[in-house]
Amino acid sequence: MTQKPTSLPAILVVMTEQEKVEFMPPDLEARLRGMFADLTWVEAPLEEDQWHKLLDQKRPEILLCAWETPPLPLSAGEYLKFCCFLCGSVRKLVPRELVEGGLKVTNWGAIVSNTVAECSLLLILCALRRVGNWSVAMRRDGKWKSGRHPDTLSLFGRRVALHGLGSISRELVKLLKPFNVQLSAYSPSVPDETFQELNIRRCESLEDLFSTADVLVELAPGKPANHHLVGEDLLKLLPEQAVFVNLGRGMVVDEAALARVSQQRGLHIGLDVYQDEPLPVDSPLRGLDNITLLPHLGGPTPDRRRDCGELCLENLENYLHDKPLINLIDLGIYDRAT
Amino acid sequence: MTQKPTSLPAILVVMTEQEKVEFMPPDLEARLRGMFADLTWVEAPLEEDQWHKLLDQKRPEILLCAWETPPLPLSAGEYLKFCCFLCGSVRKLVPRELVEGGLKVTNWGAIVSNTVAECSLLLILCALRRVGNWSVAMRRDGKWKSGRHPDTLSLFGRRVALHGLGSISRELVKLLKPFNVQLSAYSPSVPDETFQELNIRRCESLEDLFSTADVLVELAPGKPANHHLVGEDLLKLLPEQAVFVNLGRGMVVDEAALARVSQQRGLHIGLDVYQDEPLPVDSPLRGLDNITLLPHLGGPTPDRRRDCGELCLENLENYLHDKPLINLIDLGIYDRAT
Numbered sequence: 001m002t003q004k005p006t007s008l009p010a011i012l013v014v015m016t017e018q019e020k021v022e023f024m025p026p027d028l029e030a031r032l033r034g035m036f037a038d039l040t041w042v043e044a045p046l047e048e049d050q051w052h053k054l055l056d057q058k059r060p061e062i063l064l065c066a067w068e069t070p071p072l073p074l075s076a077g078e079y080l081k082f083c084c085f086l087c088g089s090v091r092k093l094v095p096r097e098l099v100e101g102g103l104k105v106t107n108w109g110a111i112v113s114n115t116v117a118e119c120s121l122l123l124i125l126c127a128l129r130r131v132g133n134w135s136v137a138m139r140r141d142g143k144w145k146s147g148r149h150p151d152t153l154s155l156f157g158r159r160v161a162l163h164g165l166g167s168i169s170r171e172l173v174k175l176l177k178p179f180n181v182q183l184s185a186y187s188p189s190v191p192d193e194t195f196q197e198l199n200i201r202r203c204e205s206l207e208d209l210f211s212t213a214d215v216l217v218e219l220a221p222g223k224p225a226n227h228h229l230v231g232e233d234l235l236k237l238l239p240e241q242a243v244f245v246n247l248g249r250g251m252v253v254d255e256a257a258l259a260r261v262s263q264q265r266g267l268h269i270g271l272d273v274y275q276d277e278p279l280p281v282d283s284p285l286r287g288l289d290n291i292t293l294l295p296h297l298g299g300p301t302p303d304r305r306r307d308c309g310e311l312c313l314e315n316l317e318n319y320l321h322d323k324p325l326i327n328l329i330d331l332g333i334y335d336r337a338t
Numbered sequence: 339m340t341q342k343p344t345s346l347p348a349i350l351v352v353m354t355e356q357e358k359v360e361f362m363p364p365d366l367e368a369r370l371r372g373m374f375a376d377l378t379w380v381e382a383p384l385e386e387d388q389w390h391k392l393l394d395q396k397r398p399e400i401l402l403c404a405w406e407t408p409p410l411p412l413s414a415g416e417y418l419k420f421c422c423f424l425c426g427s428v429r430k431l432v433p434r435e436l437v438e439g440g441l442k443v444t445n446w447g448a449i450v451s452n453t454v455a456e457c458s459l460l461l462i463l464c465a466l467r468r469v470g471n472w473s474v475a476m477r478r479d480g481k482w483k484s485g486r487h488p489d490t491l492s493l494f495g496r497r498v499a500l501h502g503l504g505s506i507s508r509e510l511v512k513l514l515k516p517f518n519v520q521l522s523a524y525s526p527s528v529p530d531e532t533f534q535e536l537n538i539r540r541c542e543s544l545e546d547l548f549s550t551a552d553v554l555v556e557l558a559p560g561k562p563a564n565h566h567l568v569g570e571d572l573l574k575l576l577p578e579q580a581v582f583v584n585l586g587r588g589m590v591v592d593e594a595a596l597a598r599v600s601q602q603r604g605l606h607i608g609l610d611v612y613q614d615e616p617l618p619v620d621s622p623l624r625g626l627d628n629i630t631l632l633p634h635l636g637g638p639t640p641d642r643r644r645d646c647g648e649l650c651l652e653n654l655e656n657y658l659h660d661k662p663l664i665n666l667i668d669l670g671i672y673d674r675a676t
Contacts, residue, residue, distance in 0.1 A: 018487055022487070067486055114494060115492050115494070118463065118492060118493060118494065118517075119467065121463070122460070122463040122464065122467060122469070125456065125459070125460040125463070126460065126464070126469060128639075129457065129460060129632070129635065129639070131460070131464060131469060131473065131630065131632070132473045132477060134631065134632050134633060134635075135469065135470045135473035135474055135630060135631065136473055136474055136477055136478060137633075138617070138624060138631035138632070138633060139470060139474055139624050139625075139629070139631060140474060140478060142619035142620075142624065143633070144615075144616035144617060144633045145616075145633040145634070145635060148405055149356055149360070149640055150633075150635045150639075150640070151640075152635055152639045152640065153639050153640075153641045154453050154456060154638075154639040154641055154642045155456060156452060156453070156456065156642060174516045175516045175517075177516065178512045178513045178515065178516070179456075179513075277482075278482035278483075279476070279482060281480035282480075286476060286477050286480065287477075291477070292469065292473060293472065293473065293476035293477060294467065294469070294472050294476070295472060295475075295476060295481070295482045295483040295488075296483070297467065297472075297483060297488045297490055300492075301466075301467070301488075301490045301491050301492040302487055302488070302489075302490065302491075303491045303492055304492045304494060
């Protein structure tokens, strides 16, 4: 156990009952309470004026919170030093001005990458065995396969192409290892050494990546420059019967083009993210033949959200002892976030 | 290249056009034809009297064939020495009397285990993320998740229990490795050393196996003694929200009990095999809430059937050079096969 620093700052904890169950189960809550003498725990959701009154009254140095917390007012910059966020995107919670003014903000960073990678593998395997089709056919239509030659494929030995080589792709590489796949990736910002370490062929162009993919995993970041980056021209380069899965950001893919090309080339598709979420009821994607659709649940499953809670406890310890914070969000990261 | 023996036996090859495409693509066919001087290739399907006439006329020493070949008559024992079967179950093709009489028979043995293990991992991940439900909801019902707390789970760190520790389970252990799962298994016939090598906890009873399983993988053999071995009593021992998948044999599981218990305990289910196949249109399984159903396609996907073709070429070489045959089916194996 680390010793408590002599002068302990005040912390405000805000979460819903459900967020508490998932992110801060009893063992973690006990550790958290043991770390602070001046701790206020408030149950979300809160009305905005309740929230502002609470902040004015407590003027906490530290805020620990999750999704269901209203945005911070600019006046919080007067007292708040560290916003320890249990989840991912901080832009709704923290105005840019507060980060500019020196507020330290952290989030779940790459700790959730393994569960997104897990969902990527799931959608790849679903696409290869046509689980989307069979689920509907078996459960709703009373069907069975005809004959011994179903239209299914195996992942063993395939060429898997990664669009993006961030933390999710790297976790996915670990899960793919037992399948003896041949890996390639496109990611201009990642140095050659990383490609070599991971035994991944570097593609110099997206054309190269798409045209040599049995399985294309879309994990490119959702920045404005990537809007509809994956359109008809690239998709048409995929070999016939190729798998296309998207676990990154919906805005990267031109969905109308995907729907068209998939039928022309017999693509097998798995999607977790969409241009518009919730996916519109009349989206043509819902009616495609060879597709498995999930409603954006690749992120940390509720049972792994305690990992985010543990990470926050570690960061609170770091803060108390003036050690570097994990997943600190500077202005560059803030502006690139999606 | 091995030299051809001086006196080459006659071989009869029987398969449908589709079987040829999958099991014996052009490169393998060329190798096969290069091995034999006296080779007859006949396209299936064949009528039974056509088939008998063909055999009487050719009297081949070797038969290479797949599913769509009619049963061998007992008279084939007069000339046939080796039946090299490209697929799994030989009982429909080869009468027991021929094996008793010394006919050598081989099949695909364990070479298909990796694709069945792949399908096992797929169904585990499907059950954990409720893919069966989401597929229907997203594709047919125009739905989306409600809120941020979907009823999904991750495989990372879970307790995975294997009922059966044959070749499929062993391949599955390789695929599970990156998920840091805790493994247990029940298999009385497998020695302790195997459990130790694979770092699997040995369960002395099925009660122990089921009561400590977050994920139960059913891979027990389909012998008569195992009929409905997994019934209400065992299934009730599974922890709430546990995953139950069956990639082995349908007859091992009491499906009515599974349907009942799954609703009581909120089990997540994935099935590829059933007591009656095709699964009856009115099977209660089709209407269950938390289930992903596949129509028995765990076996080698068509793209990996060439592995079975390669194995047969190796066995034909072995036969020609009097070397031991791989996956030779003796009477014990013949009688245990399902």
